[in-house]
Amino acid sequence: MKPTVRYAAAVTAALAGVGPLVTAARAQPPLTRDPVALVYASDHALHELNAGATDDDLRTRTDLLASSAWAFFRGTSPLFYHDLGELPPSAYATGGGDVWITGDAHPENTGADRGADNVEQYAVNDTDDAWRGSWTWDLRREAVALVLAGRADGRTESQIDTDVDTLVSEYAQWIGRFHDTDDEADWRLTSGNTAHLTQSLIDKAAGDKRADLLAKWTTLNGTFKADPELRTVPASTRADLVAAVAAYRTTAAEPLSASxxxxxxxxxxxxxxxxxxxxxxxxxxxxxxxxxxxxxRILELKQEVDPAPKTLAPATTSLTGGQRPALALRWEADESDPLAGWANAGNVPVLVKEKSPFAEDLSIDDLTSSTIWDDSVRDIARLLAAAHSRADQDIPGTGVTYSADAAIDKAITSVPGLQAETLTFAKSYADQVTSDWQAYATAKNGGRPLF
Known part of the structure; x- marks a missing residue:
């Protein structure tokens, strides 16, 4: 049995004893389920899948999830999609129900980097949870993220309301623009069309140097440094990784030569x-x-498991392992990492990307003024609209046989209506996340097993 199949089976088995769940009749949270049990189910499945070999990181994960509502939300996308399956769908989910979504939409999954054409850009940079599903799932998750990030940053409730309304209106506006012009094919955010924080991140990326990254992690003589964040591996793992890189190199958009x-x-x-x-x-x-x-170059090989949205649309694509997020990144962001590809390290499916010397990720700590918040929300909304619009009939291999932007544009029959619905959902679900985080922190402090 393949690792991803074992993982999915383990999650299903673990969830069987979670307890009563709400019916679709409930319009909003709170939800009648045990959030700690649900998070435990997915994390315990990972513990079993890796035979305890990554328990050190799982312990770090429990500390991080217990630290804040924002960190808890960032790290529990399977819980979010479980809850989406129990809650009524958006009234606007009448079209664009099978498009490529990022799956884990939130501000810190965007950032600046050098594009494949050597031009710095601001883009979506995490597609681990990418899947085919409803555009409303991404929009709702992004909106909840803005509420939680805003609260963590001390924004007033009125300011947060404006942030969510801006997200929705900007998203709808750019979906309409892409529908009318097909500009999504080569549209992106660069130094010429951004402002404030995103412009600053692009400028930092432009000033970054490969030498600095190599000096941070390597001896500059062909080996990694001794570092508490880097652990040596057994000879068998090294052999698996050497074989994985050999298999991966031809899957990149710009394949690497053997040398x-x-x-x-x-x-x-x-x-x-x-x-x-x-x-x-x-x-x-x-x-x-x-x-x-x-x-x-430093290549990063990251283990891939079933993406969180798959539970809501299990058969929309047959892409698996690292191929799914690698292709999704290629489809959802113009001029994305040309070295993104996939392989298996032994029995472990991996996404392979370059550890970019030029990457500058957005952090909510950088959102230091209302002006920066407003501009950043607009840029994030544009990226989301472009991602949903790009990966459709115009790109071979996506499996989406229609115009995604046209279908979404048609489904958004009322921008004010979508704003009101999204804001209600986002604030209510953010309250739920805060309650869930508190329950998780209490469970951790009480010594309850969390993986």
Whole structure:
């Protein structure tokens, strides 16, 4: 049985004893379920899948989830989609119900990086949960994220209301624009059409240097540094990773030659991510363009499991493993990482990406004024609209046989109505997340097993 199949089976089995769930008749949270049991189910399944080998990161994960409502929301997308399945769908989910969504929409899953054409851009940068489903799932998750991030940042409820309304109106406006022009094919956010924080992140990306990243993680002589976040691996794992890189290199949009992909050193990366904590994550140092260590590349190989939205639409695509998020990134963001690809490290399906020297992720801590909040929300909404619009009939292989932007545009029959519905959902569900986080923190402090 493949690892992803075992993981899904384990989650299903673990959820069987969770207890009573609400019916679809309930319009809003609170929900009648045990959030701690649901999070335990998915994390315990990962513990079993990896035979305890990633329990160190699972322990880190429990600390992080218990630290704040924002961190809890970021790290529990399976709980969100479980709840979506119990709650009434959006009244606007009448079209665009089978489009490629990012799956884990929130502000910190965007950032600046150097594009495939060597132009710095601000884009969606995490597709681990990408799947085919309703555009409303992404919009609702992004809206909940804005409420929780706003509360964490000290925004007033009135300011938060404006943030969510801006998200929806900007999303709808750009869906309409893409429908009318088909601009989504090559649209992106660069230094010429952004402002404030996103412009700053792009400027930082433009100033970043490969030498700085290599100096942080490597000896500059073909090996990784001794670092508490990097762990040596057994010889058998190293062999699996060498084989994985050899298999991966031709799956990238811009394939690496055998000499460029020559493996120099490998490590397991600890403590990275939030939702992905507890999955295997490896860094592999490869040769790069020349034999000089100055242009070595660090590849990141991240274990992939079934994406959270799959529970709501289990048969919309047959793409699995690392191929699904790699292709989704290629489809949802223009000029995205040209080295994104996939392989298996032994029996572990992995997404392979370059650990980019030019990446500058957005952090909600950087949202320091109402002006920055407003501009950032608009940019995030545009990215979401572009992602949903791009991956359709116009790109071979997506499996979506119609115009996604046309279907979504038709479904949005009232922007004020969609705003009101989204705001009601987002604020109510954010309250639920806060209650769930408090229950999780109480369970952790009480010594309840969490994975």
């Amino acid at each position: 460029e992909a020559k493996v120099k050193d490998v490590r397991r990366r600890l403590g990275a991510g939030t939702g992905s904590l507890g999955r295997f994550r490896w860094y592999v140092l490869v040769e790069g363009d020349t034999s000089s260590p100055s242009d070595d």
